[in-house]
Amino acid sequence: MKPATLYSILLILALAFFLRVYQSGSHGLYLDEKYTMVISQGIVMEGANQKDVFFTPGKTYFTPAEFWKEKTFSDFIEANIRGDIGNSPVYYGFLWLWMKVFGLGDFAVRLLSVVFSTLGVGMLYLFVKRHLKSESLALLSAFIAAIEPFFVAYSHMARNYSLSFLLTLVATHVFLLIVEKLKTKSPARNLYILYGFLLILSLLSHYLTLTVFLAHGIYVLFYVRFRQWFPLLLTVLASVGVVSLWFIFGGGKYTFQTLAHQAQLYRGLAQTNPFDNPYAIILPATLQNVAVKSLPLWADLLIIFNGLGQIDTLGIRNMAIALTLGICAVFVLKKSLTQEKPSLLLVALFAFLLVAGLPFYTVARPQYIVLSTLPSFFYLLLRHLRKSTYQVPTSLLVFLFVLATIPTLFLIVMAFKNNHTYGLTQRYSGFSFPYSILFVAMILREVVSLPKAFQVVFGLVLAVQAYFVVDLLVRLYQDRAPKYTYFVNPRGPNPYALTAEKIMQKYAPGDTILYPSIKLNPMDEIEKTYYPYSIMDAQLTNLYLPKDAAYWQRMDTTQTDQVLLLKGDTGKKIVLFDFEGRKHRY
Template sequence: MRKYILLFFLGVIALSFRLYRLDARGLITDEKFTLLNANGFWVGGANQSAFKKTYFTAQDFWEKKGPQDFMDASANADFGTHMVHNVILHYWMKVFGNSDFSVRMPGLIFNVLTVLLIYLLVLKYFRSYSMAFLAGLLFAIDPLNIAQSHIARSYPLSFFLITLATAYFVKLVSGENSKKNFVIYAVLIGLAMLNHYMNFFVPLLHVLIFLVIRNKSHLWTGFILAALANALLLFYWFNWGGGKGAMGFLKDKNEIHKKIAENLQDELSQTIQLASPDVIAKKGIALYYDISVITHGLFEDIKGVKVFLSSLLLAIGILLSVQGHKYKRYAGLFLSLLILALERIYLGSILASAALFVAFYYAVKYLLETRRYEAEKQEFVWLCMGLGMLILPLIFVVRDAYLSGNTTSLTHRYIGNASPFVVILVSIGVIRAAQEKVILGALMLFLMIFQWTNIQKGIQDYFADRSVYNAYFVPERVPNPYAALAKEIQEKAALGDTLVIPGAYKDKYEERFDKGGTVSYKDAQFLNLYFPKDYALIQYVDPKERERLYLKKKDGERVLLFDFKGEEYRY
């Protein structure tokens, strides 16, 4: 009964945060790209015959698309990622429609399922209600995951797939190595990789863990076949499928971002910075804190590498003072007091940071203990996954920033797939530390109480539309302008009217690098998504109009319906 009561509470908490204001704000650019891709349409309309005509209707826009269109659309806009999510969303919209609430619901469902899955897995393999509930709770209130549940993108699906795939990996290495489990494992890994390439960290860690575990001779054949199946799948995908242009896309994207960062007069250079060692170090440390959930936003309080390193020394001092022999204890106590005295203006923040290091120490200590016992192989795998996913994604994004020369890779969504595993590592470390010594239990309690303010602020910032997880919108976004416009047009338009849609608008990137006079069909695409498929109103994209959308009446009168005002309503 206790198991299911806690499961119920976690479900309520997770759903409450994720359902709140789910459709209160319009779709951001990435979400609109998702809706186009999920219908087989290229962003920009290159594969839609409607935009090859001067005049067209929604019937033209909604022309039927085949499987190749879906892959090409994904390759064109998202370098072949998000494919599994887009397929699910395609059929979801056929049943539930494409309102903002509806298209965001699959991500919400997968994220809540991941909360519950984490709780059940930790309870099963670590046999601790406190560890299981804390892990589920941290994931449920994680500002990153709350934000991702409100965005119609594939990341929540990725988190669910890689967590479930790892659960099957644990089954396989701990004796449940049936053919059925190998097939399910191979399928889950394949789906995760097609959903987003950044999920490659998970099978990579599975390989590394498999190489170090004992008594595995009977598993080689199954894992080799699973690896070959996925290698062939990705070989096809990168050569003929949706990922065929991925590498070239990323190269071009990095070159554009570097040019922006190098031009200090460009307003975008404030967000796309040159990757200097100082900037990389600070952004990398900020990601380290946020990947841990429990220390979300802590770098805003610490604001420096020096204090971060001081907190590491403080953690060493604390560990020596509670674990060492007589003289080591005195040395640890002296070091701790010295650090606290030198960094006293950061007292609360440095203690919280040190507490996280202490929690990681006890998680790693537990990992080393489980390595000795074959019977505890499951715990060993989960702890290795937590530690590996804490380290590898951070190394990857830091390396990418260094090689590309800009900081666009140093962002939360590229390390988000670590969050299911890191919450397990953190929760186990916190509970183990608290069980070791009363003073350490007090330190872990302080960490959670002190950090609740930062976590709360992260959640509030997201719902106020000024979060690092969804960019900053001033003023706050309104409900979907395109959906509202489509409804208004259907109410006001009469037979013989023509809808005139702006076609001269270019976003900040296009203004810098697309100097041609090409017509933009994006406003027309986003608007037509909300027209019925049989809607026969004549439409025209005006190549000279940038902002205003008109209804041209039969008598020639132009009725202004909406002014997009640049980015204010285009998000």
């Protein structure tokens, strides 16, 4: 590797790490992360495997030492299958080891996602360099991945997503190495073993990684000779056999039951209460609803179109005007590029078409200029791909396209199957991003190859879009980017860690800590515990208390928000923390 290339990739990785680590511990845990915290310790949320701590008849008090008593391997399995339908045992295993070294603080547990996400940037560089044989394209792809808001957002979450994205990218890399070996009839036993191992890890990090391996299967079906299928098929069957053991003896106990229950629940809400429900806007899976809901997923896969799929914001009429003008601009661009030296008049006409709709839009948003450029960007991509066919096999380009689209198409199919739109969310199709980023890099490479006048026009458009990407990153850091962080109003610091800190400061022997407890309404056997009132606040606070402490604690079912300290000598109640407005929304 040349020194300049080495310095470039190191700078890109440093940028990626900085963008991910910055502010990663600033905001309190959201709901899924709360489950991450307890599951990683082998604890079931609401205490299904802590009956002796919270629910023993006649036992009204519990202590941190009782809460933190040694957990068995069975506890970890039960916590995972009840709290996350067995979806992420590999991630929780990594996180458990990580916590042994770095602790349970918000910054510490999210740092693991930061590391996985940064490694993903480096892996994308290696992937593009190895399989598309282009150092510059590899560096550009890595840079785009480094600044991609989606990757930054999910690196800020103590969840399995960053790990799953990394594992599937590595698995695709190994898959292509196997394909190369098949073409040259070279031995590849170690690669098959590695591929099978990655398949197991991926499926046990997130079940929807299946969509990536489905894309691998499509490639094999069309581009690998039938008589060469056997080793790959044997590897896949053996790996699926290992994963099936988890379903038989672990996660499968509740996975399919829960998925069926959720499908029925969301389908019912879509039909009866699509807007005012505790989950989200859930619509029936009509063609129009699915199209509107999935359009942002397609747009946000490409950073140069991020935010341009929001029909409710941009409006159908305005989008139609922008795209119509954009199609006209493509013909001008195509005509210009047939000339040895494009006419400045044609360049001016091209630029005019991009902005010509501004007087006709209901609101003159700069995004419409970017949207008008969309057809031209796709034309440049096709132009670049035609050039690339001389250097890159067409089969590989088709494969990359399949990888970039199959995860989202799978979600659309499932939406129609289940008749609701709840699952149409970016994180479930995030496995597509490495490959869609590669196509963006190709577009930008083609822009650079254009005549200078067109470079200026496209550069100005990209500068407009860069403003909105930077704005999205800023709002992400401020916890005001709901499409990725889920929040409009920023969260404060972790209230449970703050509560534990106050307990340690103010508790004296003879005192009792009282935790608020709301009435539970379990929807199925998975959510059913042994007590009709929630113990979540007590559990999450005890995560941050000393493991050998003997603080007396009990539940207070008369109120739902305050953690109280009952002084043993006077009986006076002191409010240690008030969760109102800080807890149930995240």
